[in-house]
Amino acid sequence: MLHVAEAARVSVATVSALINGTATVSPELSQRIEQAIRDIGYKRNAIARSLKMGTTRTIGLTVPHITNPFFTDVVSVIQQAFDRAGYAVMLCCTDEDLNTQDDQIRLLLDRMVDGLIVARVGDGAILKRIVDDANVPVVLLDRICKGIDTDAVVLDNQRAVFDAITYLINLGHRRIGYITGTSDISPMHDRMAGYREALHAAGLPIAEELIRFGNFHEIDGYNETMQMLSSHDRPSAIFSANNPMVIGTMKAIRDIGLSCPEDISVACFDDFPWSDVFQPQLTTVAQPVQAIGEQAANLLLDRLAGNRDAPPRKLLLKGRLMIRNSCRPLGAIAQSVSA
Template sequence: MPKSSRPTQRDIAGLAGVSITTVSHVVNGTRQVAPETRAAVLRAIETMGYTGDAIARSLVTGGTRSIGVAISLLANPYFAALMQAIEREAASAGYTVLLADTHDAIATEQDTVRALRSRRVDGILLTPSPGDGAVIGELVSLGVPTVLLDRLTTRTDVDQVGVENIQSTSALTEHLASLGHRRIGLVSGAAGLSTSEERTLGYRLGLGRGGLPWNAHLVASGHSTRDGGAAAVRTLLSAPEPPTALVVANDAMMVGVLHEIRAHGLRIGRDLAIVGYDDCEWSDLVEPPLTTMAQPIEEIGRGAVRLLLARISEPDRPPTTLRLPPHLMHRASCGC
């Protein structure tokens, strides 16, 4: 073989004394191969310096220096900013990022996670889909280094990074109560998400601290979508005693909420006070600027990557859960 040519799987097969199909199975992990045969193929790969793809290199080096991120890019504009933070931190550590969109559907999430595993990523950052459990359980049982991101669970056998939701949403609700509002509504997120449940709990806590009773008629789910947020506002404003203030549980719904309020001819901050969660880059560009609870996106992204790399280098370390505090961005939509 001329020195200038690159070895191929055919060359590896010839040196190892196996078929090309067997080499493919070893490289791609598509079928069980006898240990002695696999060892022969790995020796051939190392001897010939085969670098046909990252998977083959990982068989020799023990890692691809890559991490997978399984996340729903459509679920919330906040996730796009989070991805930027993740990529920056991963790159600074010498890792590349493979992104897979779960579409917030369990079946798609399972397929995308398995696709990432087939690429032999060193670990996975996962934002669980509503109702997920099987995918997380599969990753844990297989010993795949995994960090759950944003949507935390009650599991104690996996690393997790997210924001504190209960006390912060309580603070938003209490702020509205302190301004004299007695009918404070909530546009809640999609059912089955820990963030939705925690922010709803925080809302109820804030009502209690503000001396206000719980009223189920003042709560409507926006299903964590723009259209759902608009529909939730229509429901709340059509009530016999509509709210005078609203807590909106994420920015995906906030877009629909703002459109619907303006379609009703209401003035934000005057006719209806609004506060929200997430704080996208346009939050201070709308009129009036939005009072929000801003998530520490950079810290969440960096913390998730660092926790995953720590898990990769030390598989037996105790699982860690990081809850990072958001901060209040006090603007004019609350009517102050």
């Protein structure tokens, strides 16, 4: 900018005024400056600008795993929204690890991001402290957090799983396996509540040996399914509370020599784009990823636009049960269907 100013024989203040349109500059000087900018190939240094302005037009986004198709989609939507608004997004994947998450958030805050969208991991105490004293708007995504009272967009997880399990019950299933992630994050907690509520509403007992905890990965789904299916009193249906784990479930079913839905019915949380193309076509709970991403982006953009003091807004979106062919009717119900 200094060089431009010299070349155009004006002060840097004038160059800045022209570039930002913050003051009128005469046509003559404008012309000289623009020429100089072209000649020199000048590009404004956004870092210097950020330092002076106190804003980076960059936001931080952390998710547990970008390879989980739910997060892939949401990240994609959020990225597009901020791109449109002229913001850059720094992406971090916490790998479902608390320390990684804390480090990454600190990294983002060091870099003076203007805002944060966080699908948090683990207990919120440290996150809360970090976020509190960095004075930056935060929106919680997918997972709310007890200590942190801020904007959030989440699914009505309990209701969604309630519907799914009730569907299985109505098909005649009585022993329904449930594979979940560690329940220290809200969706897992709420989904489990939906499971229990559905069984309870139908007057069915809750068999604790059918509730299995994994660590969100395919391998966990595989292991837990293997164990369940090896028991002599195996379930007739399995619901997986997340998407990567259901792949493991399907592999376990295959490896153990059973087939779905003939021998065992399967449903899971989170839809994927190819779910109605391959067999079996999985029955899933679909989240409105587009809406989730857009709402999260909008909440943050609204704060960034200056609306700092509005009370925290919590958005609760509804899931949708996508019924396909991976669950089959059982017993009397099967009879009446085939009759």
